[in-house]
Amino acid sequence: MHILMIECNPNGIAGIANALELGHDVTLVSVDPDFYLGVSPLAEAAYAHPNCQVVKSEQAFSIEELTALARRLHAENPIHGVTTYSEYHTVHTAAVAEALGLPGMSVEGARNARHKHLTRLTLDGTGVRQPRFAHVADADDPAAVEAAVREIGFPCVVKPSDGTASLHVLHLKDEDDLRAYLADLADVADYGRGVRRIPDVLIEEFVTGELISVESCVLGRGEVVNLGLTDRPLSGFPYFIEMGATYFSGHPLQDELFAMTTRVLDELGVDFGFIHTEFLLGPDGPVLCEVNGRLIGGIVPTLMQLSSGVDPYLEVIRQALGERPELPFPGETTAGGHWFGAPVAGTVDSIGFEALQDLPGFHDALAYKKAGTRVTRLSTSNFDWIGHVIFTGADRTEVNKRCEEALDLIDLRMKLEVAR
Template sequence: MHILMIECNPNGMAGIANALELGHDVTLVSVDPDFYLAVSPLTKGNYDHPNCTVVKSDDAFAIDTLLDLAKGIHANNPIDGVTTYSEYHTVHTATVADALGLPGMSVDGALNSRHKHRTRLALDGGSVLQPRFVHVTDPSEVEAAVREIGLPCVLKPSDGTAGLHVVHIRSEEDLKRYLDDLSHVADYGRGVVRIPDILVEEFVEGELISVESCVLQGGEVVNLGLTDRPLSGFPHFIEMGATYFRGHPLQEQLFAATTSVLEQLGVDFGFIHTEFLLSENGPVLCEVNGRLIGGFCPELMKISSGVDPYLEVIRQALGEKPELPFPGEVTAGGHWFGSPVAGVLRSIDFTEVENQPGYHSALAYKKPGTAISRLSKSNFDWLGHVIFTGTDRDNANKRCEAALDHIDMRLSVEVAK
């Protein structure tokens, strides 16, 4: 069978490898295919596979262009399934699947989950708790919106991802700095054009936790498990770790809220990642992502359940009923790491990490000789991760945190004179 992958993400290259191993044809459409070669060791062996076709298109983010491209590919080699692991391309995937009559999320559901202002507006006044918010479409409206919400507050682009340009605002100076920085951001790279919509939201204190779900063909929501998401300090919100598990005291409340959210938004197909803040008033919806959770988290799901969610995304896109990765007896967790300073990466050595109890794997994202930034603004500042197993959530987390002290990372840093 033939899979059309509309962009991907670095870890999602594992899904392409899965499809090729099963004997499927894969066509990857990307604005910048070389990006994956540079950032993902998993790309090796995919691009030169006889069943893999890589199509470079500078305009692939433009939906009309993508539709024409997909129809041309379909005419030459009929497409049996369309999917993506990329947050930026969930609407594109839904649109192409709809145009070709293939399994996929409704386009409205994809839009409602992709654009954060649409999520907020669709659920406003309903039973699911959300932060107080103001949706603005012009930067000139932001200051008035901040005054309405009050300080501190959170500002975020409606179409961002990975914590990029999501900032905790505490003062007028913070606001001016943020608006100046955002005014220079026309796109997110790889042809992804930023829309002007911005959300100004009430700052909600509480642990960040996500519900991982799968919406089966026909719309049945199956809530699989929970992923905790410890964050770095302000003003940015960088995810620093994750553990995939079941058994949280608020689990059933979180599952019920997720089902309600997805049904109200029209999110009717696929693996879904829904984030909540656990406030003193109960779970408050943070955002909905209409795709499989990112980072190393699908690997945590596979370790715990024995089911590879990357592969199940492929199978579901082909019209098969996916096997569902419910958390098992083993709890898997991981932590990301970055650099405390900017410089040039010389080496990352995990030898001592590999000797620690519960070690599963470790991965560096950058090659020696690469210029790196300080871990400060978003998940894109990560340099790598470690993954450990444990008897429960706390045990796995403690093992991950302890392992960070055993990473041998060497940099060249320019010293100011």
């Protein structure tokens, strides 16, 4: 079978490697294929595999150009499935699958999930609990932004409609914060690798509470299977950086969260694939944060596999090929991980994990940055991470305790930048 992968993400290269190992052909289309060589230890071997074709396309973020490219690739070697692990490319994947007559999410459902203002507007008035919000169609229109902030009031949260990984999501406490944010955002024309920013932003009521997500698989319209929950501890204002994750079941609000997720996905028209839906556990109950129309990213697919014995990266591909996926429900083992970053800006000398190897429940530790790489202080988004640790245990409490203790044992050595 031939799989078309439209971009990817660093951890998702494992899915490409798994598909190649099973004998599938994989074509990866990317604006910058070399990016994955720098962030995934599996990329070099995957690229060198005889069944892997890597196509560099400067127009991979243009749906029209991408669809034309997919038709050419399909004519050369018939494509049997189209997928992505990239949040930025879920709409593109849906459009190409539709154009080729292959399994995939409806384009409308993909757009409603991908663009946060469409999520909010589509669900407005349906009874789904959301923060109070105001949609601004153009962040470069200061009068419109100021009117939206006045409507919602301080403190509030501002976020680009098409962002991901908490990038450019900020807690605003006053007018000075707002002016600084808009000045910074005006300089952001794209998110890198050809991904252009749309002008829409949301101003939202600031909701306090634990961040938790529901991991689901939609087998078809109205066939939502809710698998388990992922907790998402956050670090520090004014930004929202995810610092850990645990995949589990059994939360006191699980039934309500599952029911809300099913309703949200049905209302949005999300009708295919693995889906990641985030909620804030506010004082009046769960409040929808956002919907991501793809498999959860980062280390969580690994946590899902450790707990369930099922590789979700591979099941994404199987579903794209028209097969019924095996579903990674949480098992008796709980798996969790914590990310870490640098306390100051500087250049990495080394990151050592030797002291972690014999700890109970230790599974994995990985540094994302090589020696000689300049890093920023962990401060603004998930892109500031420089590594992770993963542990297993009997429950969330044990896993989180093990992860937190391990962070103190990481040997991070850096050359510091001296202010002049």
